[in-house]
Amino acid sequence: MIYPIACWFAFNLAWIPLINAGLLWLLPPGGRALYAAAFALLWLAGNAGAVRALRPVVESPVLAGRGRRRIALALIVGASALVFLGRAYVNPLGNFDGIGFWNAKSLAIAESYLAGAPFRPSEPYWILSGYPLALPLSLSAIAILSGGWSPAIPIVFHLITLCVCQAFFAHWLLFRFARRADWRLGAASALVAFGPVMASHLTADFGLLFGLLLQSAIAVRLYDGSAKRFELLLAGLIAGWMWNLKNEGALLAVAGLALLALCAWRTGSVRKLWPVFTPLAAAVLLWLWFKAVAHEPAAMPGGAAAIFARALDPARYLEPLRALALFHVAVLAGLVLIWLFTLRRSWRAFWIFSPLLVVHGIYTAIFVVTSYDQAWHIGTAFARLQYTLFPSFALLASYVHARAADPDLTNGPG
Amino acid sequence: MRNRITGLALFAIAWTVMLVLYAQQYKHDEESRYMNAAARELATFAGRIPYGARVCLQTTRAAAADLRGAALYALPGREIFVGAPDASLPDDCYRFAAGESVPPAAPGRDPAPALIEFLTIGNEK
Numbered sequence: 152m153i154y155p156i157a158c159w160f161a162f163n164l165a166w167i168p169l170i171n172a173g174l175l176w177l178l179p180p181g182g183r184a185l186y187a188a189a190f191a192l193l194w195l196a197g198n199a200g201a202v203r204a205l206r207p208v209v210e211s212p213v214l215a216g217r218g219r220r221r222i223a224l225a226l227i228v229g230a231s232a233l234v235f236l237g238r239a240y241v242n243p244l245g246n247f248d249g250i251g252f253w254n255a256k257s258l259a260i261a262e263s264y265l266a267g268a269p270f271r272p273s274e275p276y277w278i279l280s281g282y283p284l285a286l287p288l289s290l291s292a293i294a295i296l297s298g299g300w301s302p303a304i305p306i307v308f309h310l311i312t313l314c315v316c317q318a319f320f321a322h323w324l325l326f327r328f329a330r331r332a333d334w335r336l337g338a339a340s341a342l343v344a345f346g347p348v349m350a351s352h353l354t355a356d357f358g359l360l361f362g363l364l365l366q367s368a369i370a371v372r373l374y375d376g377s378a379k380r381f382e383l384l385l386a387g388l389i390a391g392w393m394w395n396l397k398n399e400g401a402l403l404a405v406a407g408l409a410l411l412a413l414c415a416w417r418t419g420s421v422r423k424l425w426p427v428f429t430p431l432a433a434a435v436l437l438w439l440w441f442k443a444v445a446h447e448p449a450a451m452p453g454g455a456a457a458i459f460a461r462a463l464d465p466a467r468y469l470e471p472l473r474a475l476a477l478f479h480v481a482v483l484a485g486l487v488l489i490w491l492f493t494l495r496r497s498w499r500a501f502w503i504f505s506p507l508l509v510v511h512g513i514y515t516a517i518f519v520v521t522s523y524d525q526a527w528h529i530g531t532a533f534a535r536l537q538y539t540l541f542p543s544f545a546l547l548a549s550y551v552h553a554r555a556a557d558p559d560l561t562n563g564p565g
Numbered sequence: 566m567r568n569r570i571t572g573l574a575l576f577a578i579a580w581t582v583m584l585v586l587y588a589q590q591y592k593h594d595e596e597s598r599y600m601n602a603a604a605r606e607l608a609t610f611a612g613r614i615p616y617g618a619r620v621c622l623q624t625t626r627a628a629a630a631d632l633r634g635a636a637l638y639a640l641p642g643r644e645i646f647v648g649a650p651d652a653s654l655p656d657d658c659y660r661f662a663a664g665e666s667v668p669p670a671a672p673g674r675d676p677a678p679a680l681i682e683f684l685t686i687g688n689e690k
Contacts, residue, residue, distance in 0.1 A: 219639060244604055244638065245591070246597040254638055255637040259641045276645065348590060349590070477585050530592065
């Protein structure tokens with residue numbers, strides 16, 4: 152049941168900000184009762200459709216050794232929640248990004264509406280005023296329904312997201328395609344080392360991680376012929392939500408869609424992708440409108456000429472190499488091990504990693520041409536950007552590993 | 566046997582990667598503690614500062630953006646200015662001084678020292 156629950160939760164991550172955006176525009180500000188009634192009606196209608204559409208989604212049969220694996224899954228989720236709550240106790244408002252713009256914007260939108268002021272999607276004095284509003288719209292919806300902002304709102308929201316994501320990821324690694332694959336238990340347990348730390352920052356990064364992870368799972372199910380129409384609709388909805396979550400959300404949404412497209416192309420099922428495009432197109436139009444009205448300073452001052460000059464400076468490649476040496480060595484070692492012992496020196500299955508490797512390459516290129524101090528930019532951004540990719544990478548690696556051991560393996564009936 | 570060795574190696578790699586990422590993020594925990602403390606203390610003044618008013622924060626902290634972010638959260642709808650004590654800030658401000666770092670709690674002292682000190686409203690105390 153964990154996969155359908157994760158799908159239903161992801162649907163609501165996208166549905167709630169859409170409802171809130173519509174109500175903030177259409178309803179007169181300050182009318183909380185009318186807002187609550189309209190919100191409840193729309194939320195129930197959307198969820199009734201989602202729950203009905205999820206019924207055909209069939210889980211793979213749980214394989215042998217379920218007792219110990221269920222204990223491991225419970226320990227991973229429980230430990231993640233405890234680490235998160237411990238960090239939230241010390242810093243209940245999150246980190247710089249969490250306080251300075253995600254929670255600040257959410258609070259401002261909610262209190263503005265409750266005070267009777269019209270909705271303004273961007274204010275010039277906001278930090279990163281050009282960042283899209285999917286997360287602030289989710290949190291402000293909860294605040295409006297609650298009658299006012301509370302620091303507990305983002306904590307509870309991110310805790311639930313963390314637990315659903317950790318449960319889904321750990322379940323996939325531990326229960327699906329089970330063979331003797333102890334490394335997957337290790338990879339799953341490694342989630343506890345950083346996942347709750349990242350979630351406790353109360354930013355949009357964990358949402359991007361979860362969205363990309365779910366898209367990767369749907370892509371694998373498409374490859375195996377198990378994906379239902381609603382899952383592909385959800386993939387488009389999630390991609391659109393990621394597009395409106397952060398500026399880099401567009402890049403990750405495209406990576407997830409590229410993975411879906413690759414899986415569809417290799418199995419001759421490209422026509423099955425049509426449900427993806429309608430929600431995605433609507434979300435991209437919404438994003439374009441927001442970018443047109445937002446107060447946004449230039450992302451990289453100096454323009455294309457300055458970016459080009461930095462790209463041609465060999466010295467600018469040293470800092471990313473130096474700062475990220477251990478990380479790259481570790482990842483390269485992992486890929487070599489998979490290639491040697493799992494894929495039996497065959498490159499055929501590596502296509503499945505290509506979208507994520509391209510994203511990593513783009514991130515590294517951004518660190519080369521950045522107008523910020525390189526060491527500062529890498530120090531503040533690299534860890535969360537890479538952790539956003541890691542769970543999806545591990546999920547795909549577990550699938551490659553299992554298929555290498557059993558080429559007839561499928562995702563389950565249906 | 567080979568499968569088990571591969572498994573252990575990948576286990577070690579996964580944990581190495583995670584701990585490298587964690588170590589990178591840990592360096593920013595001080596910044597988070599500062600902003601949480603500043604936001605908590607500034608929020609106690611929210612009822613006295615009307616919407617639209619100007620708020621000026623003086624600090625010698627190098628990362629002034631931390632204070633600005635905390636003020637945007639704690640005092641929404643106000644115009645925030647942050648600068649060094651000798652910087653030119655608007656006159657008609659609710660003016661505060663902020664420390665460079667969260668003061669450590671001295672044993673036996675209750676309450677803990679404040680990070681934020683309220684100075685003046687415009688030219689009046």
